[in-house]
Amino acid sequence: MINCQSITYNEATVCIIENKYSTDALLSELDSLEYYQNDLKKLKTDYRKKEFLAIRLALKKALGGQEKEIIYTSDGKPQLKDSSYKISFSHCQSCVGVIVHPTLEVGIDVEAPSKKLVRIHTRFLGKEELEYYQKTGSFDFLRIAWSVKEALYKIIGKKAYNFAGQLRILPFEIGKVGTLHAIHNDTNKKYKLNYFLNDSYTLAYCIDDE
Structure with missing residues (x-):
């Protein structure tokens, strides 16, 4: 079971996952692989694949177990395809972080x-x-x-x-x-x-x- 450090604040949920899990471990907790497979195949290194999957898993946990497809605006800003939540995410050598809110714009950095x-x-x-x-x-x-x-x-x-x-x-x-x-x-x-x-x-x- 992959651990997620969660914070709830003003209807927003923040989820942090440390960069210590394998690709297989991350994939084992994601079900809707049709959302990820094409983009995942484009990533060359195992590090980038783990980062990519950790963000999707953090999003799933922040959304209470729902998996949703991420798309990007013309400015490169991530958003959910169904627009059900406002989202932001970030990553670094240590961890990935995601924040979601049902109506308000959000921003996060790790x-x-x-x-x-x-x-x-x-x-x-x-x-x-x-x-x-x-x-x-x-x-x-x-x-x-x-x-x-x-x-x-x-x-x-x-x-x-x-x-x-x-x-x-x-x-x-x-x-x-x-x-x-x-x-x-x-x-x-x-x-x-x-x-x-x-x-x-x-x-x-x-x-x-x-």
Whole structure:
């Protein structure tokens, strides 16, 4: 039995599956193979196949055992073919993550900790965020800021491509689990996001209910 770490929040369900299961183990818990076979055959490596299947299994578990077909918009955004839920998913070396909601747009990001964030922090931190990081040197802050902005991008799309200039995180108290607010500068719209940190991954997710 493949373990799924689940979070339920504001009618949304988040499901995280760690990248430690074999292709056969993942396939054994999926029934509607007609949804997956053609795309699965196109994947060359076992790693990509496991990632692909883990996302579909996480979606199934988030939907209470229902298997549904994923299609993509012209912008590359995933959606269910029957439009019964809003969905978002993410993957990294450590795990895959899926979020679903019956009516509201959602965004999720999972990221394995990487010192690359230190090298590129000026690309995604705005002025006030940069000042905070330069004062504290908090790597956890970088992890949270990157994943929060990635999750927001999943909702807002191309109008939030400039993480440093278009997305602004309001001051918050850093912890291993927490909530914060961020603003899309172009529209001045505020978003509430939840985050979680452990040694294996960062999780951030958002429900567009403002």
